[in-house]
Amino acid sequence: MINKDEIIKSNRTLRDVSELKEVMWLNPRLTAYEEAAEKINMDVSAIDDAKGRLDKFAPLIEILFPETKISRGIIESPLKEINNMKNKLVSSYETEISGRLLLKMDSHLAIAGSVKARGGIYEVLKYAEQLALKSNMIKESDDYSILAQQKYRDFFNRYKIQVGSTGNLGLSIGITSAALGFNVTVHMSSDAKQWKKDLLRSKGAQVVEYDSDFSKAVEEGRKLSDQDPMSYFVDDENSMNLFLGYAVAASRLKKQLDEMNITVDEDHPMFVYLPCGVGGAPGGITYGLKSIFKDNVHCFFVEPVHAPSMLIGMATGLHNDICVQDLGIDGITHADGLAVGRPSKLVGKMMDYVLGGIFTTDDYKLYDNMRYLHDTEGIDIEPSACAAFEGAVKMQNSEEGKKYITEHKLKDKLGNAVHIAWATGGKLVPEEINRQFLATHLN
Numbered sequence: 001m002i003n004k005d006e007i008i009k010s011n012r013t014l015r016d017v018s019e020l021k022e023v024m025w026l027n028p029r030l031t032a033y034e035e036a037a038e039k040i041n042m043d044v045s046a047i048d049d050a051k052g053r054l055d056k057f058a059p060l061i062e063i064l065f066p067e068t069k070i071s072r073g074i075i076e077s078p079l080k081e082i083n084n085m086k087n088k089l090v091s092s093y094e095t096e097i098s099g100r101l102l103l104k105m106d107s108h109l110a111i112a113g114s115v116k117a118r119g120g121i122y123e124v125l126k127y128a129e130q131l132a133l134k135s136n137m138i139k140e141s142d143d144y145s146i147l148a149q150q151k152y153r154d155f156f157n158r159y160k161i162q163v164g165s166t167g168n169l170g171l172s173i174g175i176t177s178a179a180l181g182f183n184v185t186v187h188m189s190s191d192a193k194q195w196k197k198d199l200l201r202s203k204g205a206q207v208v209e210y211d212s213d214f215s216k217a218v219e220e221g222r223k224l225s226d227q228d229p230m231s232y233f234v235d236d237e238n239s240m241n242l243f244l245g246y247a248v249a250a251s252r253l254k255k256q257l258d259e260m261n262i263t264v265d266e267d268h269p270m271f272v273y274l275p276c277g278v279g280g281a282p283g284g285i286t287y288g289l290k291s292i293f294k295d296n297v298h299c300f301f302v303e304p305v306h307a308p309s310m311l312i313g314m315a316t317g318l319h320n321d322i323c324v325q326d327l328g329i330d331g332i333t334h335a336d337g338l339a340v341g342r343p344s345k346l347v348g349k350m351m352d353y354v355l356g357g358i359f360t361t362d363d364y365k366l367y368d369n370m371r372y373l374h375d376t377e378g379i380d381i382e383p384s385a386c387a388a389f390e391g392a393v394k395m396q397n398s399e400e401g402k403k404y405i406t407e408h409k410l411k412d413k414l415g416n417a418v419h420i421a422w423a424t425g426g427k428l429v430p431e432e433i434n435r436q437f438l439a440t441h442l443n
């Protein structure tokens, strides 16, 4: 049993968290890269393998999703400097953001319009490959574009894929699975937005709705899938495939930074702020980034004050044995993509020695920041994705942030820094809903 009083008595940050205050939690186990990589058994070749598989599937993606024609079937998002937004944040929050502020626009990824396009699509492709290889329908040396042919669609149609989701993972898995010919069922929590359910159904996916939160939708989905030998369950909390699909983002980002002549090295630190739900997407991306930039990248998650699941899991070391309700937190937030009460243990353990820390943010700021970005840069992203800006705002302007900067001897290098706000979703939000978001004021 979780003893709330004991937990909040022993840890001031967790007490603040339980009182729904914004915090920055610094990870006390953060360790220099070489040692950390050993401790978590970091396997860089697994990330390369995932990247290779995505490259191999690119000709198929190009056929199934014509919008990827211009990138030849590679699903990647723009990296954009947002200097006007930087100035807006600095003046609105009376803070300092030294160096450059960039937006990584996974909000505009092809097919799924969110960061889930990375992990979700990879997971479905890997499963399809595995099935087709095992049944001798393809050889590894084949050009995988043949998988668009009707006989493969008929083959995949005998199988079912199921997933539990707050929305965006469902979109990613649902759209990809249906495009390959699979039967697909998405189990959606009460946070999931109606338009996401409608969109999925229009693509041929089955949607099952629950009155409960994400963890329950996952549990029910898994149970139903386990009863069916022809069904595969995509497990957002424990999937290494999803995680590796996300990790591929890192080498792609490196290439984009190179193209923009942005250096990341000992004298040019990079700070990355990632909105976090169950942990898979920000965790996978962090894993990939650390493998490339090592001690020169500083990764931070951002969670809503009403759903700080990864923070409480990592800070207590209890991982998925604790949920936000154990600390008296309701788990109800406007950030539907981050509305997760219980974190992933797989990810928590992987992050133990590499994650810099975790910020929490009030919901009202998500809408404020969404408006700021819309007004200053003409870019629309969804409220959940706007959590990233809280990291940029607080890094140099909070007690803990300053402590981190001092401890890592970054003070003199801040002028050379690059900050990346990871915009995790938005493109598929219907015009009308986007207008409603922009008009929402919570404070």
Ligand SMILES: *Cc1c(COP(=O)(O)O)cnc(C)c1O
Residues within 6 Å of the ligand: 114, 115, 116, 168, 169, 275, 276, 277, 278, 279, 280, 281, 282, 337, 338, 340, 382, 384, 385, 424, 425, 426
């Ligand atoms: C899913 C999601 C995240 C976080 O990903 P997790 O794997 O759940 O941590 C962040 N932003 C958006 C918009 C999402 O849909």
